Amino acid sequence: GDSVTQMEGPVTLSEEAFLTINCTYTATGYPSLFWYVQYPGEGLQLLLKATKADDKGSNKGFEATYRKETTSFHLEKGSVQVSDSAVYFCALVNTGNQFYFGTGTSLTVIP
Amino acid sequence: DAGVTQSPTHLIKTRGQQVTLRCSPKSGHDTVSWYQQALGQGPQFIFQYYEEEERQRGNFPDRFSGHQFPNYSSELNVNALLLGDSALYLCASSSPDWNSPLHFGNGTRLTVT
Numbered sequence: 071g072d073s074v075t076q077m078e079g080p081v082t083l084s085e086e087a088f089l090t091i092n093c094t095y096t097a098t099g100y101p102s103l104f105w106y107v108q109y110p111g112e113g114l115q116l117l118l119k120a121t122k123a124d125d126k127g128s129n130k131g132f133e134a135t136y137r138k139e140t141t142s143f144h145l146e147k148g149s150v151q152v153s154d155s156a157v158y159f160c161a162l163v164n165t166g167n168q169f170y171f172g173t174g175t176s177l178t179v180i181p
Numbered sequence: 182d183a184g185v186t187q188s189p190t191h192l193i194k195t196r197g198q199q200v201t202l203r204c205s206p207k208s209g210h211d212t213v214s215w216y217q218q219a220l221g222q223g224p225q226f227i228f229q230y231y232e233e234e235e236r237q238r239g240n241f242p243d244r245f246s247g248h249q250f251p252n253y254s255s256e257l258n259v260n261a262l263l264l265g266d267s268a269l270y271l272c273a274s275s276s277p278d279w280n281s282p283l284h285f286g287n288g289t290r291l292t293v294t
Binding site for chain 1: 284286
């Protein structure tokens with residue numbers, strides 16, 4: 071079945087460091103891929119998405135490229151800020167309307 | 182423009198009781214999905230409602246049931262609560278397209294004692 075495997079955390083970085091959170095997926099066909107972010111006490115917010123191979127999603131300095139050959143959708147940011155501290159979830163949806171989420175990666179950015 | 186709203190925010194119930202959670206979708210959305218998020222885990226799909234019908238269901242027992250109203254709002258009902266039902270219950274709304282992004286509410290934290 072469809073699934074998402076996400077890099078385990080927690081991840082702690084200094085402000086202005088480079089961020090990579092790895093995500094790989096298993097799915098038949100051509101799923102759409104997403105990154106969501108969850109701040110403490112809140113629901114998930116859409117960060118970015120990509121709907122076909124080689125698409126690059128981007129938002130608020132975050133980027134991820136849909137790589138079908140490696141079944142990956144790694145999240146990157148060139149310079150993290152304290153306000154980026156949150157839990158990040160990789161997700162996919164295939165034709166069945168059901169989203170599959172990874173287990174989440176907790177990021178803490180220290181000044 | 183109101184986003185997805187859920188009520189209540191917190192709930193404490195006793196094992197064996199029944200609970201009803203409520204959700205109003207984001208304006209313009211007609212599809213509502215429910216997810217269960219255990220502590221430290223990603224959300225797990227319970228079911229999705231569209232046009233007042235359950236369109237798809239995840240791997241959850243029949244104790245979990247739902248309803249969608251003509252104004253697109255939705256309820257999640259859980260009967261015969263178990264300790265393991267303690268979790269954050271998230272409602273998400275979207276347009277009907279299969280890959281339309283989900284817009285989440287802040288969730289209802291259910292504690293079963």
